[in-house]
Structures are given as C-alpha cells and as structure tokens.
Amino acid sequence: xxxxxxxxxxxxxxxxxxxxxxxxxxxxxxxxxxxxxxxxxxxxxxxxxxxxxxxxxxxxxxxxxxxxxxxxxxxxxxxxxxxxxxxxxxxxxxxxxxxxxxxxxxxxxxxxxxxxxxxxxxxxxxxxxxxxxxxxxxxxxxxxxxxxxxxxxxxxxxxxxxxxxxxxxxxxxxxx
Amino acid sequence: xxxxxxxxxxxxxxxxxxxxxxxxxxxxxxxxxxxxxxxxxxxxxxxxxxxxxxxxxxxxxxxxxxxxxxxxxxxxxxx
Numbered sequence: 001x002x003x004x005x006x007x008x009x010x011x012x013x014x015x016x017x018x019x020x021x022x023x024x025x026x027x028x029x030x031x032x033x034x035x036x037x038x039x040x041x042x043x044x045x046x047x048x049x050x051x052x053x054x055x056x057x058x059x060x061x062x063x064x065x066x067x068x069x070x071x072x073x074x075x076x077x078x079x080x081x082x083x084x085x086x087x088x089x090x091x092x093x094x095x096x097x098x099x100x101x102x103x104x105x106x107x108x109x110x111x112x113x114x115x116x117x118x119x120x121x122x123x124x125x126x127x128x129x130x131x132x133x134x135x136x137x138x139x140x141x142x143x144x145x146x147x148x149x150x151x152x153x154x155x156x157x158x159x160x161x162x163x164x165x166x167x168x169x170x171x172x173x174x175x176x
Numbered sequence: 177x178x179x180x181x182x183x184x185x186x187x188x189x190x191x192x193x194x195x196x197x198x199x200x201x202x203x204x205x206x207x208x209x210x211x212x213x214x215x216x217x218x219x220x221x222x223x224x225x226x227x228x229x230x231x232x233x234x235x236x237x238x239x240x241x242x243x244x245x246x247x248x249x250x251x252x253x254x255x
Contacts, residue, residue: 171217171218174210174215174216174217174218175216175217175218175219175220176203176207176208176210176211176216176218176219176220176223
C-alpha cells in the first residue's frame with residue numbers, strides 16, 4: 001500500500017483523524033457543559049452537589065472543589081490543544097492524500113502543532129502544581145515528560161524539513 | 177533578473193513559433209513562456225542542449241547577462 005496519494009496509508013489515517021476530530025469536539029462540549037454547571041454550583045451552593053458521583057465510580061459529577069475545578073479546566077485546555085493538533089494534522093493529511101506534501105503551509109501547521117503540545121504540557125505541569133502543590137526539587141524531575149518535550153523538539157525540526165522541502169519543490173517547478 | 181533569455185529574438189531570426197519549438201524540444205509552451213519571460217529560476221543543461229540543437233545557436237545567443245542587482249533569495253521574500 002502506498003504512503004501518499006489516494007487510497008494510500010495517508011487516506012486511511014485521514015479518515016481516523018476525521019473521526020477523532022469529531023469525538024474531540026463532542027468531548028469539549030460535554031466538558032464545557034460540566035465546567036459551566038460546576039461554576040454555577042460553586043457560585044451558589046457548592047456543598048449541595050459535593051456528593052453527586054457518576055454511577056459505580058468515585059468521579060464527582062460536578063467539580064465543586066478548587067482542585068477539581070482546576071483539573072477540569074486543564075482537561076478542557078488539553079482537549080482544546082488536541083483539537084488544534086488534530087485539526088492541523090487533518091489539513092496536512094489532505095496534502096498527503098493529494099500527493100503534494102512539501103508545502104510551506106505544512107511547515108506552519110507543524111509549528112502550530114508543536115506550540116499546542118508545548119502549551120498542553122505546560123498546563124499539565126501547572127495543574128499538578130495547583131492540585132498537589134509545588135513539589136520538592138528532586139520530585140519535580142519525575143513530573144516532567146522528557147519524551148514529550150523531545151517529541152515537541154522533533155516536531156519543530158520536522159517543520160524546518162518541510163520548509164526546506166517546499167523551497168526545493170518551488171525551485172524544481174521553476175527549473176526548465 | 178540579471179540573466180536575460182533572448183528566446184523571442186532567436187525564434188524571430190529562425191522564423192519559428194513557440195508552439196513548433198515546444199514540439200521539437202519536448203518542453204511545454206507554459207515552461208517555455210516561463211523561460212522567455214525571465215521567471216525561471218534555473219535551466220537544465222539538457223534543456224539548453226535541446227534548445228541550441230533545435231535553434232542551431234550557441235548558449236550565448238540565448239542567454240545574456242545584464243548588470244543589475246543580484247537575484248534575491250525567493251524564500252527570504254516569501255517569509
């Protein structure tokens with residue numbers, strides 16, 4: 001099976017990304033509704049909803065404590081970042097399915113993906129600091145996702161590679 | 177563009193149309209237009225060979241350097 005072009009691996013992955021994109025939108029709507037209801041509950045009578053749990057779980061229906069609210073906001077932020085990442089990936093895969101991957105727009109999209117992942121990682125560390133407090137220095141090193149940060153750096157390098165590929169493609173088009 | 181392509185003049189001297197040149201050289205009319213209007217970034221030696229062979233001319237008759245500002249990197253302009 002080919003990697004690029006119609007009916008290739010890229011077209012299958014594009015379909016998967018489309019489904020994930022829709023699911024992420026549904027998730028952000030659900031979490032957003034939960035965040036709004038939690039904010040309303042906290043403003044009016046937080047203790048009234050403190051014992052509401054999802055069936056057979058220990059997950060509260062509404063986030064009525066500051067820590068739970070902070071976690072909910074971070075989950076919303078992470079899903080928004082995921083929507084940005086998956087949205088840009090979908091547009092990149094449109095160009096892959098068309099068989100023309102080296103475009104300057106793809107380099108810009110990869111940089112946006114890198115920035116979104118950075119923001120998600122920073123927000124994850126921030127919420128852990130909010131929930132659990134800033135840990136002692138040795139423990140902090142275990143909180144940082146080094147593989148994640150390395151991947152983000154690789155994405156920025158890939159963006160430069162796509163930029164160079166787009167430049168070479170433009171040059172080849174104007175070479176008679 | 178400091179490098180000027182004198183394709184129009186050579187075609188006129190040889191009494192040949194761009195369409196006929198395109199068919200004989202194997203380069204599309206669109207690409208020949210890009211070449212003669214100075215929009216091309218580079219020309220392959222194989223293309224230059226085909227042009228000179230068909231038009232019975234030297235590369236110096238097709239290409240001419242004119243003093244002027246150097247060609248800027250298109251990528252810097254695009255950014």
